[in-house]
Amino acid sequence: MTLWMIIRNSLRQHALSTGITAVSIGLGCGLLMAVWVVNFQTQRAFKNVTGGFDSILGPRGSQLQLVLNSLFHMDSSPGLVNSVDYQIFRQKYKRFYQAAVPIAVGDNFKGYRIVGTTHDLFRAEHTPGQRYELAVGEFFIQDENQWNKEAVIGDTVARKLGLRLNDKFNPYHGLNFAPNQKPHKDEYIVTGILKPTGAPADRVIWIPIEGLQQMDGHPEGYANDVSAVLIQMSEDPTARGFGMNSLDSIYNKGTDHLTFVKSTDEVVTRLFEQFAWAEIVLRWVAYLVAVVAAGGVLASIYNSMNERRREFAILRALGASRGTIFSIIVLESAVIAAIGAVIGFGVYAVIMVAAESTLRDEIGVTLHLQEFHNIMVIVPLGLVALGAAVGIVPAFKAYSTDVAQNLIPQS
Amino acid sequence: MLKVTSTPRATHDNLPLVPLLEITNLTKNYCSPEGGLQRVLDVPEFTLEAGQQLALRGASGTGKTTFLNCIAGILHPDEGIIRLNGQDMAGVSESRRDWLRAQNIGYIFQTFNLLQGYTCMENVLLGMSFGHGTNRDTAAQLLKRVGLGDRLNYRPSQLSVGQQQRVAVARALANKPKLVLADEPTGNLDPQNARESMQLIRDVCEENEATLLLVSHDQSVLDQFKECLDLAEINHAAKEVAA
DSSP states (O other): OHHHHHHHHHHHHTHHHHHHHHHHHHHHHHHHHHHHHHHHHHHHHHHHOSTTOOEEEEESSOHHHHHHHHTSOOSOOOOOBOHHHHHHHHHHTGGGEEEEEEEEEEEEETTEEEEEEOTHHHHSEEETTEEOOEEEEOOOOBOSSOBOSEEEEOHHHHHHHOOOTTOEEOOEESSSOOTTSOOOSOOEEEEEEEOOOSSGGGGEEEEEHHHHHTOTTSOGGGTTOBSEEEEEEOSSHHHHHHHHHHHIIIIIITOSSEEEESOHHHHHHHHHHHTHHHHHHHHHHHHHHHHHHHHHHHHHHHHHHHHHHHHHHHHHHTTOOHHHHHHHHHHHHHHHHHHHHHHHHHHHHHHHHHHHHHHHHHTOOOOOTTOOOTHHHHHHHHHHHHHHHHTHHHHHHHHTOOHHHHSSOOO | OOOOOOOOOOOTTOOOOOOSEEEEEEEEEEEOTTSSEEEEEEEEEEEEOTTOEEEEEOOTTSSHHHHHHHHHTSSOOSEEEEEETTEESTTSOHHHHHHHHHHHEEEEOTTTTOOTTSOHHHHHHHHHHTTTOOOHHHHHHHHHHTTOTTOTTOOGGGSOHHHHHHHHHHHHHTTOOSEEEEESTTTTSOHHHHHHHHHHHHHHHHHTTOEEEEEESOHHHHTTOSEEEEHHHHOHHHHHHHO
């Protein structure tokens, strides 16, 4: 009780420096936690967002570009898989897969990508255990006999563009929106809006693949080509392993115009490995902020030592031991760090809200703000320990306060 | 060798009292500006009985504060024995001295040495903290006893000098000390306040069965004590200074 009373009074008397120091610790704490959690959740989200597909067949080019374009609806399309290759794959290697869903890209509406596909895509799990569900409306009409100029839009598209059921729009050519560009003549009607998936699918306008292939203005020669084929490999382990290796040999080594992505997961992992330096830099920046903040605690308390000599001398005269005085300073330093850690959770929340909004809108990945991560215990406790550790320096100064010299008057 | 003591008081069972404070061959030197050693304390023998109230007269520079600081264990003497309640304050470790001080001694300073950021109540609670433990009721009663029952949550800066002095008295008695040391406790007060404060200190010490050792150079204060000695009589170093 006594120690707490002394610490509380000291913090109150030095409220300004305590507040500034605690806020700087809070920034370091929040930044560290946010960097860790954003990185962890983003990696996990990217690895989970396979749309239920293990592999991809696409035109010759970078596997990363193919994955980004086909699953994350980012980057440019590497080209087309011609209809002959597509049909050969479907018929010849049917034993290796349980689903092969074609997609076609090349148009947008106000910057949101229009992807042509089939109903099979919506039967897959966009993230493990979760299937596409309609919030309102129904899926576009598409069967062997007919298809309509209808669209199912993702949640972000609906929110950002204000599109509602039965609204009509004209697609624009290309993946990037140019306001002065003339749209296609084809007019599409929104027949369904998907529930939020927390995946890049939220940023997509889905239409029947035939619609995109035969869009007004697209070259007729490519009317049956696709941009990529999303593949769900057979669940039979033998066929799966053998199939993946066979397709890898056939397409990646045997032909010169197609690429087979054996594992989307591996490609995403490689992507994060390539950008690991950015995370390391951010983490070191956060470490530095924390260390500078801890230095702030040290400077703040150390500078107050001269004016507090008399206070320590009086406490010693009242019977406080050197150890008690030492403990007061170390605890005071730890308490400032603890206040900073509490502020850190606020900073963390602000960063996460901003990051969540940006990531959701830009790449369709959703962060879970309330999800617990060990780092949310480790970082605050680590900073409190660091605070206590830096308190040792001024604590030694307080420890060595000469009682008699600092109790005035002398006669 | 001069032995300075007053008549021991009889207890209710008429057994002779053991001295509360016994000092033998106490010396303390300071480094002089010239680099040599300057002796400020040389007390061959001094005793104080439990319940006694003794005033020591001494001019500035005669080692009054040094003497009290040595008794309180705030200063470590160069030589000698300071036996407080049977325990040698000079011969124990610093942490043990701190503990003995917290348990047995209340100290009233000339400048009161109240902690400015703390309320009256908190200042008194601090006086208890390192000894027998805090008790808000006792602290409140003590403050009420010294006339500050309605100022519990005032800070020293919100009180008059006389009121601050009374808080210092309450704090000195908060840990139920066996010995109260008072170093020019009325030095900052006007004569009227000084008289009243001195009476209060004596009364409160008596009520709390605390022994009082006061040092002052103010004759009006010293006149209030039945027992009064010149510091020079017990401190040979002071005698040399005077000579």
